[in-house]
Amino acid sequence: MRIKTAFCYAIINKLAVALMLCILAGNANGHDAKLVGVGNDISAYQFDNGLKILLAPSASNSIFLNVIYQVGSLADPQGQSGTAHLLEHLMFKGTETHPGEQWVNALRERSLAFNATTSFDRTRYTTVLESNPNQLDALLALEAERMTSLSFNQTALASEIEVVSREREASQEEPFNILIDQMFAAATPGAGFGRQVLGQPDELERMTEESIRQFHDRYYRPDRAFIVITGGFEEETALNALENHFAKLEPPSLLDRVPLDLPNIEGPVTVEAYQGSVASIVLGYPLPPAQDERHWSLSVLADIYAGEPHGSLYQALVMPGDAQGVFATYLPFAQGGYFLFGATAPPEQSLEALAEQLQNAVVTSGHEAINEESLKRALRVEKQTLEHLTSSPEMLAEYLSEAVVLGDWQQLLLGWDSLPERTVEEVQRQAENFLVAERQIEGLLRPGNKRTNDVANIANAVISQQEQVHEPIELPQPPEIGLEGASQTIRDIEQSIERRLMSNGMQVALLPRNESDRIQGVMTLHFGNTASLRGQHAVTDILGTQLIRGTQSASYQEVVDQINQLGASVSIIPNGGVLKIRFESPTESIETFLGLLADILKTPALSQHEFDLVKRQLLNAAQTIDQRPVQVARRALRHYTDSPLEHDDIRRRLMHEAMQAAIEATTLSDIREFHETFYGADHGKLAIVGDVDSNAILTHLETLFGDWNSQVAHERPVRLYTDMEPTSLNVEAGGTATGHYLRRFYFPLTMDSEDAAPLLVATHILGGDPLNSRLGRRIREQEGMTYNTRASAHIVSHGDASRITIQSHYPKSEKEPFLEIVRDEVDRFIKDGVTQQEVEWSKATLLQGVGAALDDDNTLVNLLHRQLERGITIDQMIEHRRDLSKVTDKQVSEVVEHYFSVLFSEVIAD
Numbered sequence: 001m002r003i004k005t006a007f008c009y010a011i012i013n014k015l016a017v018a019l020m021l022c023i024l025a026g027n028a029n030g031h032d033a034k035l036v037g038v039g040n041d042i043s044a045y046q047f048d049n050g051l052k053i054l055l056a057p058s059a060s061n062s063i064f065l066n067v068i069y070q071v072g073s074l075a076d077p078q079g080q081s082g083t084a085h086l087l088e089h090l091m092f093k094g095t096e097t098h099p100g101e102q103w104v105n106a107l108r109e110r111s112l113a114f115n116a117t118t119s120f121d122r123t124r125y126t127t128v129l130e131s132n133p134n135q136l137d138a139l140l141a142l143e144a145e146r147m148t149s150l151s152f153n154q155t156a157l158a159s160e161i162e163v164v165s166r167e168r169e170a171s172q173e174e175p176f177n178i179l180i181d182q183m184f185a186a187a188t189p190g191a192g193f194g195r196q197v198l199g200q201p202d203e204l205e206r207m208t209e210e211s212i213r214q215f216h217d218r219y220y221r222p223d224r225a226f227i228v229i230t231g232g233f234e235e236e237t238a239l240n241a242l243e244n245h246f247a248k249l250e251p252p253s254l255l256d257r258v259p260l261d262l263p264n265i266e267g268p269v270t271v272e273a274y275q276g277s278v279a280s281i282v283l284g285y286p287l288p289p290a291q292d293e294r295h296w297s298l299s300v301l302a303d304i305y306a307g308e309p310h311g312s313l314y315q316a317l318v319m320p321g322d323a324q325g326v327f328a329t330y331l332p333f334a335q336g337g338y339f340l341f342g343a344t345a346p347p348e349q350s351l352e353a354l355a356e357q358l359q360n361a362v363v364t365s366g367h368e369a370i371n372e373e374s375l376k377r378a379l380r381v382e383k384q385t386l387e388h389l390t391s392s393p394e395m396l397a398e399y400l401s402e403a404v405v406l407g408d409w410q411q412l413l414l415g416w417d418s419l420p421e422r423t424v425e426e427v428q429r430q431a432e433n434f435l436v437a438e439r440q441i442e443g444l445l446r447p448g449n450k451r452t453n454d455v456a457n458i459a460n461a462v463i464s465q466q467e468q469v470h471e472p473i474e475l476p477q478p479p480e481i482g483l484e485g486a487s488q489t490i491r492d493i494e495q496s497i498e499r500r501l502m503s504n505g506m507q508v509a510l511l512p513r514n515e516s517d518r519i520q521g522v523m524t525l526h527f528g529n530t531a532s533l534r535g536q537h538a539v540t541d542i543l544g545t546q547l548i549r550g551t552q553s554a555s556y557q558e559v560v561d562q563i564n565q566l567g568a569s570v571s572i573i574p575n576g577g578v579l580k581i582r583f584e585s586p587t588e589s590i591e592t593f594l595g596l597l598a599d600i601l602k603t604p605a606l607s608q609h610e611f612d613l614v615k616r617q618l619l620n621a622a623q624t625i626d627q628r629p630v631q632v633a634r635r636a637l638r639h640y641t642d643s644p645l646e647h648d649d650i651r652r653r654l655m656h657e658a659m660q661a662a663i664e665a666t667t668l669s670d671i672r673e674f675h676e677t678f679y680g681a682d683h684g685k686l687a688i689v690g691d692v693d694s695n696a697i698l699t700h701l702e703t704l705f706g707d708w709n710s711q712v713a714h715e716r717p718v719r720l721y722t723d724m725e726p727t728s729l730n731v732e733a734g735g736t737a738t739g740h741y742l743r744r745f746y747f748p749l750t751m752d753s754e755d756a757a758p759l760l761v762a763t764h765i766l767g768g769d770p771l772n773s774r775l776g777r778r779i780r781e782q783e784g785m786t787y788n789t790r791a792s793a794h795i796v797s798h799g800d801a802s803r804i805t806i807q808s809h810y811p812k813s814e815k816e817p818f819l820e821i822v823r824d825e826v827d828r829f830i831k832d833g834v835t836q837q838e839v840e841w842s843k844a845t846l847l848q849g850v851g852a853a854l855d856d857d858n859t860l861v862n863l864l865h866r867q868l869e870r871g872i873t874i875d876q877m878i879e880h881r882r883d884l885s886k887v888t889d890k891q892v893s894e895v896v897e898h899y900f901s902v903l904f905s906e907v908i909a910d
Contacts (some may be wrong), residue, residue, distance in 0.1 A: 024116060033239055042400070043235060047247050049225025054400050055239070056393070058516055060232035061489075062112070062852035063136055064397035065127045067143050068226040070405060071219035072121045074335060079206070082164065082199015083215050085118040091125070092116075093152040093268065095145040106142055107770065109194075110135045112852055118197055121334040122405040128394075130852055132233030137241040144245040147220050154209060161204050162784030167197040169737040170788075170809050173628050175445055179342075182271045183284055183443040186880040193336065221251040226404045231393035232855075254721075268440045272447030272627035276734060277627050279345040281355045283362060284441035285434055287337040290406040295506040296338065297422055297430040300378040302328040302862040303365055303694050304427075305341060309549075309556050310377060312369035316361045317343055319613070323354060324620050327687035334406055338441075339434065346620045352443055363437050370428045379422070380564045387567060388584070390857060391518050449735025483885055486850040487500045494875040497864070498694040503706045504682040509864050510697060511689045513857060519590050519690030520857045521579040523864040525601070529715040533577050533650035538662035540650075543606075543671040544574020546614045550605035559600065568593045576650045577717055579679075587691045591700050598704040606675065613670045623661040627734035629809065631741045632831045636731045640905060641744075644722045651717050652866075680710030687865035718799035721748035726903035732910075733756075738809045739785075739910025741822065745902050747875040749795055749802040750856060751870075752852055756893040757883040759899060763804055764842045765834055765892070766826075767791025777823055779808070785818055786810050797870045806897065812910050819908070830900050833893030843884060850881070 032054065037044035045053040068446045076083040113128040124145070129135045171177050180194055188194035188373035227246075229238055288294060303682060305313050323343040323435070331337045340819035343358050345351055389399040498510040548570070550556040563570060568585040583603075585593040615676055626632075635655075642652040654662060684705065688697065724746065733739065749755060767775040767790045775789045789808035796802050806826070808820040855860045866873050 017713065018062045020551060026292065032243050034157055036125060042842060045224065045239070045242075048241075049247070049249055049251060051246055051249070052224065052226045052404070053242060054228045054404065055233075055235050055903040056228075056230040056396055056400070057235050057238075058231060058232050060230075060393045061131050061855035062393065063129050063131055063229065063231040063233050064394050065129065065136070065139060066141075066228040066397055066401040067125045067224075068228065068401050069123045069145075069220055070121070070224045070226075070334075071123055072119045073195060073199075074120050074738045075215075075219060076195060076199070077211070077215070079203055080199075080211060081203045082197070083207065083212065084123055084219075085197055085199065086164055086204065087158060087212055087220075088116050088118045088123050088125075088803060089164060090147050090152050090156065091150060091211060093156040093160070094150075095142075096149040096151050097145055098142070099151055101140065102161055103146065104771075107139070110138050110142075119333075120193060120197065122399055122402075126401075128852065130848070132235045133233065133241070136233060137230075137244075140241050140245045141371055145798050146247065147222070147225070149247055150213075150216055150220070152209070152212075153337070156211065157207065157209055159781070159784045161207060161572060163564070163787050164198060164204060165201060166738075166784070166809075166811060167788050168196075168201070169811060170786075171198060173630070173734075173736045173738060173809070174345065175273065175278065176280070176282075178275050179271070179280075179282060179443045179445045182273055183282065184270075185439045186269045186271045186336075187265050187284070187286065187441045193338070200674070221695040222246060222249050222250045224624060227322055228400045228404065230397040230400070245707075246319055248678050248910060252442045253717045260549075264752060265439050265441070268437060270444070271445060274446045275736075276445070277447050277624050278445070279349070279351050279447055280445040281341055281345070281351060282340055282342040282443040283355075283358060283360055284338045284443070285436070286439060286441075287332060287339055287434060288764050289335050290332040290337065292428050294433070298434065299332075300422065300427060301331050301339065301370075301431060301435075303378040304370055304374045305362065306422075307377070307381070307560075309560065311376065312341065312366050312374075313341065313358070313361050316365065317354075318358060319644050321346065321613075321616055321668045322349065324617060327357075332406060346616075347623045351446065352480040355442060355444065357466065359437060359440070359442075363435055364437065365439075369656060370424055370431060370761050372424055375422065375424055375427060377561065377564065384564060384567050385519070387586075388504055388569070392858075395854070410759075413453045424539070467825055481871070483847075486847075486854075486881065489850070489854055490875050490877050492815050493860075494873055498698070500698050502514055502681070502695040502702055504680075504709050505683045505688065506684040506701075506705055508686045508698065509688070509868055509869050510692055510694050511687075511860060511864060512692055512694055513860075514691050516857050517587060518857070519585050519587055519688060519692060520861040521581075521583045521585075521686065521688045522861050523583075523684060523686040524865070524869070525579040525581075525679065525681060525709045526577060526678065526685075526716060527579075527678040528577045528650075528717075530713050530717045532678075533717065534646075535648040535662070536650060537576070537648075537659065538666045539656050539670050539674050540574050540576055540617060542611070542614055542663070542666055543674055544572060544579055545618065546606060546610055546671065547572055547604045548600055549610040549614070550607060552603045552605055555605075556610065559596070563593075564906070566596070567591050568602075570597065570708060577714075585837060590690075590697070594697075594700060594704060602708055604675065606668065606672050608668055611671065614628060615663060615666065619663045622656050622663060625656055629733040629736060629738060629909040630735040630742035632731055633740040633807075633907045635680070635744050636729050636909065637905065637907045640729065640907075641724075641746075642725060644724065651719060663802050668841065677711045678709050679707040681715045682709040685865060685868040687861050687868055689864065716798060719796075719801040720799050721746065721801045724903075724905070727905045729905075729907045737812060739815060739908060740806050741806075741810055741818070741908055743806040743822070743826075743904055743906040745804040745899060745904045747802055748800040748897055749899075750800050751795050752798050753795075753840045755895050755899070757880070758895045759795065759804075760793055760846065760884070761839060761842045762834065762896045762900075763791050763793040764846060765838045765883055766829055767806060768842070769845070774825055774829060775808075775822070779818070779821060783817075783821065785821070789822075814909070815910065826900060830897055833887050833896060836889045839887065839889045839892050843887060847881060847884060850877075 017403055033041060033045035036046050042054060042056045073081070073084050092104045094100045098106055102373045111127045114126065116123070116125045127139055129139060150174055185194040214259055227242065253547055278896045287298065303311065305311050306326050311326070313326040325344045329340040331340065341358065341362050343354055345354050390396050493511065495513055502508060502509045539745045549557060550559060552582065554562065566585060566589040568583060568589060570581065570583040573580045583593065638653055641656060645652040647658065680864050763775060767773045770776045770780060770788050770790060775791060779785050779789045780787050791804065791806045793804050794802060806822065864874060
């Protein structure tokens with residue numbers, strides 16, 4: 001359960017002032033719930049006990065249920081930091097009606113996915129389920145149970161304290177996490193944002209059952225909760241269920257909310273952290289509570305300062321080469337917040353000099369960048385971001401769940417046109433008020449391994465000294481999966497798809513979806529072959545990165561402005577002989593956007609100035625070696641896996657020194673020549689999903705790409721299985737409290753093999769779920785050693801080099817016991833095989849939720865594009881699902897014995 005310390009939503013709170021609210025004095029439709037607001041297909045209700053409800057039904061195969069409590073780490077009692085987050089973990093440990101694992105098993109039976117996060121000012125529980133009123137009713141009953149009758153014992157408390165301590169250790173692998181924690185702690189020592197959400201080790205150790213229960217009773221109550229439901233449900237049915245389970249709940253007492261009294265920052269504060277391999281500077285400026293009307297003018301500053309290429313920080317620091325990159329992050333919370341500005345230093349750059357430049361750019365010259373042009377540009381970006389955040393039931397649930405915490409629960413954004421105007425003068429005034437050196441928090445992140453915030457081992461005596469008995473895993477009853485319903489949905493989708501071969505061979509698949517107001521697209525360009533791409537790593541990277549930086553008819557800034565004006569977005573990712581483009585556009589802008597995309601791809605400017613800038617940035621990145629254990633482990637395993645390939649093979653990932661040399665040797669003429677000879681759409685694949693006019697789009701695509709051909713023969717570079725000697729590598733990583741473990745099994749296999757389906761089931765049983773798998777239950781639930789051990793299978797469609805990977809972080813102090821446990825679990829997996837119950841549960845988990853997945857445009861476009869790449873149709877999913885449903889425990893045990901007994905390689909990085 002990861003911590004979401006903040007959302008960079010510049011629009012969540014103060015974009016919500018003048019709204020279409022319908023305030024009613026009576027009850028709605030005879031319900032106990034009072035309808036207190038309505039607009040844009042969102043209805044707001046409130047019960048007499050104070051519970052607030054937001055309902056946004058839509059045509060969807062999924063329901064997104066969020067229960068949000070207005071309590072986070074800011075409410076942790078003095079001397080008990082981490083209470084809110086620890087309680088979040090314990091909320092899955094049972095109720096009086098469903099004690100122990102019964103509660104979470106009931107949750108698993110009825111949901112597709114669930115999670116929880118804790119922030120400074122809220123704790124949020126998220127559940128995704130299929131569009132089924134009975135399932136929604138059952139899940140609401142479970143939520144009401146844990147609101148009022150949470151039940152856990154000392155063993156569960158000690159176990160979760162251990163897990164939280166490991167989570168805290170893992171968070172310290174991220175250098176920026178360490179720096180921001182220290183900045184906040186220095187600004188308000190021991191108070192407010194200065195106390196970490198995850199808590200301090202010694203204070204966690206002192207937690208008691210009684211203190212946690214008191215915290216739960218005080219804050220987990222109807223009058224401090226919101227319930228947000230979006231997706232496929234009937235409002236009347238949902239209201240009936242909510243009333244049945246929540247309307248009669250009474251809070252223990254009506255407690256006044258006490259505003260947080262944050263201490264003032266007296267003078268500037270500076271902190272230093274030595275961690276990782278990247279030197280950076282971060283400047284923080286405290287903000288008032290999110291309800292303060294001045295936030296309305298502050299929210300646009302992130303784009304004005306750090307947007308690329310127009311942002312004042314980008315222009316002042318990145319363009320001349322003084323910074324590798326810049327960022328601005330707006331962190332509003334209900335009771336305060338921060339605006340953070342940062343810059344990453346190139347190698348050999350003085351951090352002190354960069355800090356001075358950044359402060360001048362933020363505090364002094366930055367205000368001058370606030371003008372009519374920059375404000376209009378920022379407002380366009382803000383509107384586009386809002387449209388994205390509300391474009392699907394899932395994202396709407398995310399948006400609303402955060403918005404309700406930040407301000408008055410009735411102040412929800414119901415229409416862009418209803419929002420108050422922001423002026424240059426007011427934005428400048430608030431920037432001058434809050435971005436001042438006198439209240440600045442400066443954080444210097446220097447490369448190194450100096451740990452300034454060690455995490456003690458907690459509760460080891462309670463957990464680790466217990467004798468572990470390998471009892472059979474008790475799984476909840478698997479839900480019934482109706483194959484035919486999903487199969488019919490897949491057939492309907494397949495019949496709706498328009499497939500076309502452009503005159504040059506480019507493959508296009510369009511899926512019209514009338515209910516979509518935004519169009520999603522994925523495009524790949526394939527070019528060259530193993531021989532012609534030899535030694536072209538740097539050329540392909542530089543060219544792919546530079547493409548968007550101007551066309552022959554428009555500058556970089558003009559291209560960015562055109563994309564924003566269209567309300568679109570695009571990303572271009574180079575990867576050897578493949579260029580991948582992802583885009584999103586409003587329906588009414590799609591033809592214009594595709595024309596712009598064609599210009600970007602076919603006639604890029606490839607100017608000397610932008611070439612020099614991109615080359616410098618990529619060279620600096622290649623000189624920076626990430627020493628986090630997870631990256632060190634992956635790098636070492638990749639180097640071992642690539643060793644049979646020649647050093648300049650495009651299928652091999654170049655190591656840092658080789659990549660530096662390749663970048664330094666690349667010239668502008670190299671990338672221009674490569675673009676001229678290699679690029680083309682004749683081997684391209686394009687998938688589009690949304691409300692499209694198929695005939696018009698196909699005609700337009702033929703005009704744009706139908707005659708754009710590569711001049712070089714193409715054959716997809718693929719990896720074939722190669723016998724390799726097993727290895728066990730111990731590699732040194734950065735000085736964190738955790739290490740990272742990778743084990744990989746290699747074998748020849750493709751997706752059309754009859755072993756593919758049972759192998760997917762086997763991998764899921766071993767480690768597909770960090771809580772409910774062989775590895776997860778042993779390592780997290782029994783040992784409390786780490787909370788995110790996983791196993792995954794990668795079965796290829798091109799070539800035959802498939803693999804299974806086990807990966808996990810682990811506490812360095814328990815390295816040997818951890819390795820022994822992993823090896824023991826894999827050995828027992830091979831020896832004992834699997835049970836029928838495990839197989840049935842795994843199959844049900846893998847099969848369920850297809851309706852939900854096929855309801856999401858983003859999922860659909862990715863799926864459709866993968867089918868194009870594999871050369872199959874989407875209805876072949878029906879055959880795959882049927883194969884999966886027929887898998888038996890005998891088949892799974894056989895593939896376990898065969899594929900998990902092969903020689904493997906492992907990397908231990910710490």
